[in-house]
Amino acid sequence: MSTAVSTELKKKLFYDMLLIRRTEERIKSQYHLREMRSPPHLYMGHEAVAGGVCAALRRDDAVFPYYRSHGWYLAKGGDLNAMMAELFGRETGCSRGWGGSMHLIDVKAGVMGTSAIVGGTVSHAAGAALTFRLQGKDSVAAVSFGDGAIEEGVFHETLNFAALRKLPVIFVCENNLYATNTHIQYRQAQPEIYRHAERFGIPGLRADGNDVVVVFQKASEAVIRARQGEGPTLLEFETYRIFEHCGINEDHDLGYRTLEEVRGWQAKGPLEKGKHLVTQAEAKQMAEEIDARIDRAFEYARSSPWPTSLAVEGAAR
Amino acid sequence: MKFREAVRDATLLAMESDPRVFLIGVGIIDPRAVWGTITGALEKFGSDRVVEGPLSESALTGMCIGAATFGMRPVLIHHRIDFTLLTMDQLINHAAKWRAMFGRQQTVPMVVRAVVGRGWGNGPQHTQSHHALFAHVPGLKAVAPSNSRDAKGLLLAAIEDDDPVVYIEHRWLHEDEAEVPTEYFTTPLGRAAVVREGTDVTIVAVGPMVSEALKAAQALAQGGLSSEVIDIRTLRPLDSETILGSVGKTGRLVVADSDWGPCGMAGEVVARVAEDGFDALKARPVRITWPDSSVPSSQAIEAQFYPGAREIQEATIAVFEKVRSAGFVRSTVKEFEGPF
Numbered sequence: 167m168s169t170a171v172s173t174e175l176k177k178k179l180f181y182d183m184l185l186i187r188r189t190e191e192r193i194k195s196q197y198h199l200r201e202m203r204s205p206p207h208l209y210m211g212h213e214a215v216a217g218g219v220c221a222a223l224r225r226d227d228a229v230f231p232y233y234r235s236h237g238w239y240l241a242k243g244g245d246l247n248a249m250m251a252e253l254f255g256r257e258t259g260c261s262r263g264w265g266g267s268m269h270l271i272d273v274k275a276g277v278m279g280t281s282a283i284v285g286g287t288v289s290h291a292a293g294a295a296l297t298f299r300l301q302g303k304d305s306v307a308a309v310s311f312g313d314g315a316i317e318e319g320v321f322h323e324t325l326n327f328a329a330l331r332k333l334p335v336i337f338v339c340e341n342n343l344y345a346t347n348t349h350i351q352y353r354q355a356q357p358e359i360y361r362h363a364e365r366f367g368i369p370g371l372r373a374d375g376n377d378v379v380v381v382f383q384k385a386s387e388a389v390i391r392a393r394q395g396e397g398p399t400l401l402e403f404e405t406y407r408i409f410e411h412c413g414i415n416e417d418h419d420l421g422y423r424t425l426e427e428v429r430g431w432q433a434k435g436p437l438e439k440g441k442h443l444v445t446q447a448e449a450k451q452m453a454e455e456i457d458a459r460i461d462r463a464f465e466y467a468r469s470s471p472w473p474t475s476l477a478v479e480g481a482a483r
Numbered sequence: 484m485k486f487r488e489a490v491r492d493a494t495l496l497a498m499e500s501d502p503r504v505f506l507i508g509v510g511i512i513d514p515r516a517v518w519g520t521i522t523g524a525l526e527k528f529g530s531d532r533v534v535e536g537p538l539s540e541s542a543l544t545g546m547c548i549g550a551a552t553f554g555m556r557p558v559l560i561h562h563r564i565d566f567t568l569l570t571m572d573q574l575i576n577h578a579a580k581w582r583a584m585f586g587r588q589q590t591v592p593m594v595v596r597a598v599v600g601r602g603w604g605n606g607p608q609h610t611q612s613h614h615a616l617f618a619h620v621p622g623l624k625a626v627a628p629s630n631s632r633d634a635k636g637l638l639l640a641a642i643e644d645d646d647p648v649v650y651i652e653h654r655w656l657h658e659d660e661a662e663v664p665t666e667y668f669t670t671p672l673g674r675a676a677v678v679r680e681g682t683d684v685t686i687v688a689v690g691p692m693v694s695e696a697l698k699a700a701q702a703l704a705q706g707g708l709s710s711e712v713i714d715i716r717t718l719r720p721l722d723s724e725t726i727l728g729s730v731g732k733t734g735r736l737v738v739a740d741s742d743w744g745p746c747g748m749a750g751e752v753v754a755r756v757a758e759d760g761f762d763a764l765k766a767r768p769v770r771i772t773w774p775d776s777s778v779p780s781s782q783a784i785e786a787q788f789y790p791g792a793r794e795i796q797e798a799t800i801a802v803f804e805k806v807r808s809a810g811f812v813r814s815t816v817k818e819f820e821g822p823f
Contacts, residue, residue: 204604204780255604255781266604266780282608283565284538317537318569345538347513353537420514472783476776 171379176443179221179378181452183213183436186237188456189246192464193236193253194414201468202253204266209237211376211408214436215340216241218381219308219401222389228276230291230309233268234340234407235280238310244272250463256470263473284345285311285318288337292324295333295398306392308336308385314345316359325400329366332397336388339402340375346411347422363400375403376436378443406431487657489631490520490596493638494558496667498528501556504642507534507543508560508596517560518598518657540566544573544595548581551591556642564597564651565611578647579622590645594638599653599690599741604785607777614689615747617649618718624672625718627651629693631661633716636670644672651718653691653741675722677729681711684735684799687726687752689715692739692771698792703799710799718748726752727760734765737799739790744772769798 171179190208197206209216216237220229223242231238239249245260252259253267261269261279271279278294281287291309298305315321316339328335339359343350350357363370369391373384381403388399408428410417418425432438444452484492497504506524508517512535516522525533536543540561547557561567567574578591599612617625624646628634634656641648678693679700688696693714700710711729715721730736736756738749749770756768771790778788 203782204606205609255783259781261780263781263783264607264777264779266606268608269606269780282606283569314538317539319539319541346510347515348510348535352512352535422514473779473781474783476774476779476784476787 171382175221175382176379177448179217179382180440180443180449181456182217182220182241183378183440184449184452185456185459186213186216186240187437188453189240189460190236192460194409196464197414202267203255204253204268205412206253206267206414207234207412208409208414209234211406211431211435212237212340212342214378214381214440215310215338215375215403215405217436218378219310219336219338219385221382222385223276223306223308225276226303226305227389228278228291228294228305228307230278230287230294230307231280232284232287232311232315233280233282234312235270236267239270239272239277242272242277243275244270244277245275246459246463247466248272250467251470254467254470255472256467257473258466258470285315285320288315289320289324291335292328292333295328295335296331298334304334304393306334306336306389308338310338310340312345313339313341313343313350313359314353315339316362317353322362325362325366325368325398328398329368332395334392334395335398336385336392337398337400338385339400340405341402342405342407344407344411344423347417347420349422360400360402368398368400370400370402372402372404375405376434376439378436378440406435408432408435484631484660484663485657486628486631486634486659487518487520489635489663490638490652491522492663492665493635494521495524495527497558497639497642498524498532500667501642503554503556504558505532505534505555506558506560507536507547508562509536509538509540509543509566510562511535511560517562518654521560540569541573544570545577547593548573548578548591551593552581552589556592556594558594558596558642560596562598563609564599564613565608567595567597567649571616574623574647574649575620579620582622582646591647592645594641594648594650596650596652599651601653601655601789602785604780604782605778606780610778612651612742614649614651614718615742618721618748618751619746622646623719624648625651626672626716627653627690627718628716629656629688629690629714631659632663633670633676633714635663636668637672637716639667640669640672643669648672651690655691659694670716673717673720673722675716675725676714677711677725678714679710679712681709681733683709683733684737684802685711685713685726685729685733686737686739686795686799687713687715688739689718689741689748691741692795695792696739696795699795699799702792702796708799708803715748715752721751721755723755723759727756730756730760731763734763735802736764736768737771737795737802738768739771739795740773742773744770744775747772766802769802771795771798
């Protein structure tokens with residue numbers, strides 16, 4: 167598989183980022199209507215990470231996002247209607263209304279269930295990778311997590327095992343510098359996250375998480391290694407969350423970060439950096455098509471039935 | 484004083500009066516100061532006593548144990564009780580065992596504040612209470628204040644206690660107001676409180692179910708039924724004496740818990756009364772607990788999940804066959820308007 171970026175691929179990369187961005191913007195603008203009642207961890211600012219990594223994966227590969235998952239769900243090909251219905255708490259939601267924003271899933275698209283516990287599914291990805299090996303498949307698992315997950319013991323437990331067994335798993339750290347509102351300098355003795363790879367003898371690198379082409383290329387290399395049985399890679403992508411940790415508002419008034427910092431990152435955000443990938447006309451057309459898709463998804467959600475009973479817990483789809 | 488202000492008051496008083504007390508937890512230096520429960524502590528006592536922890540809950544718990552065995556009195560703060568599940572090895576294999584395992588040479592005087600969430604579709608992993616897990620373990624203590632006064636008194640008592648105490652703090656109680664003495668005082672651990680006297684039935688309630696029980700009692704009284712409401716306050720050690728004394732008087736027992744049923748606090752209370760107060764019982768005991776399910780995110784069924792005053796009232800009436808009720812009291816607990 168090539169890591170070269172064709173024109174078609176450029177369009178796809180931009181489209182996926184725009185899909186994520188416009189979906190999140192629509193959620194943000196409609197949230198005040200109180201129809202969506204679960205804690206939203208918006209992906210705005212992170213779009214290039216999910217967009218770039220998912221473009222390097224096949225449909226039969228599995229991604230294990232964390233609770234800031236809307237971007238991964240969409241970039242991997244998850245059903246937008248089912249996602250919106252889930253946010254609206256409807257029976258037709260991807261988790262039948264039981265999970266809300268933090269617990270999306272779309273198994274057919276290879277989006278595995280997300281956890282609200284930091285680091286919660288890092289080990290699951292390794293289990294999937296182990297299974298792919300046992301079943302003789304060349305699928306890979308990609309797990310994403312924030313910079314905070316590095317501080318959880320299970321991260322290191324999993325990396326060690328995956329490295330030891332050369333499992334086909336890719337570890338994707340979306341380093342946006344903050345765990346909720348606490349800067350990494352207060353939390354990590356050595357904040358170059360990619361260097362944790364050295365200890366386990368696996369490749370690790372840090373790259374610009376706002377450049378979707380770079381993300382795609384680095385992810386592709388890691389995927390090739392994994393498929394060829396060479397084991398895991400730790401990818402640290404530097405990116406930034408525009409809005410508050412959870413919710414739809416800006417939060418620089420809290421004081422833990424400055425407006426200047428936020429605007430600085432916005433200026434070098436993924437869609438800004440990715441502008442060159444398509445023409446203005448193409449971008450406009452994509453936006454129109456995406457907005458129509460989003461319109462349909464919201465309509466689908468709003469007209470979907472509510473779950474009626476607690477008894478559906480455990481019922482398989 | 485609001486419940487969350489009472490928690491803060493106790494925290495600052497404890498830190499002022501005892502230099503061995505320090506706070507530690509993930510995100511506790513966040514400007515929101517754990518929902519206003521520790522506002523001002525960082526400014527007043529500095530970062531050596533308001534210790535920001537990385538997302539390493541297990542290690543932080545172990546560090547509290549280590550510090551406690553060297554004379555400190557740590558208060559570990561979890562924004563969500565669900566995160567204590569990451570620490571169960573340190574809490575149960577270590578903190579709870581420490582006093583006995585070495586022949587009572589060392590104790591672990593630490594407090595774990597664990598906040599219970601509810602509402603706004605927070606979903607299965609952010610709405611648990613599972614306080615039964617702590618009440619189950621010898622070597623641990625566990626308290627669940629239902630009001631501002633006890634929030635302060637129990638926290639101060641927990642900090643003074645030489646054993647590890649889990650402090651179950653329900654976020655929906657944070658805005659409740661009550662009279663609270665401004666001075667330093669403690670509410671004794673291991674003592675339940677009769678918060679409403681009555682003669683016909685004993686309603687034992689845990690945490691947020693106490694105010695629901697009181698509402699139910701009010702409505703039942705209009706129907707001519709006199710309920711005695713007991714606030715459990717301490718889950719472990721459980722005050723059987725107060726409960727048995729009450730059932731001895733009323734002969735009927737309803738237990739309302741804010742947790743799942745199986746192997747829970749309500750079951751424990753019923754078991755104790757069945758064993759030690761059987762002869763006083765005139766009717767079978769009734770438990771009101773959460774459904775045996777996690778909490779769904781969807782607002783349509785999230786509301787179905789939580790029992791309240793109505794369910795307590797219905798259950799109590801079921802214990803009596805012929806009682807007229809003035810009408811059901813709807814739960815008026817203020818809804819948490821998320822998202823965080």
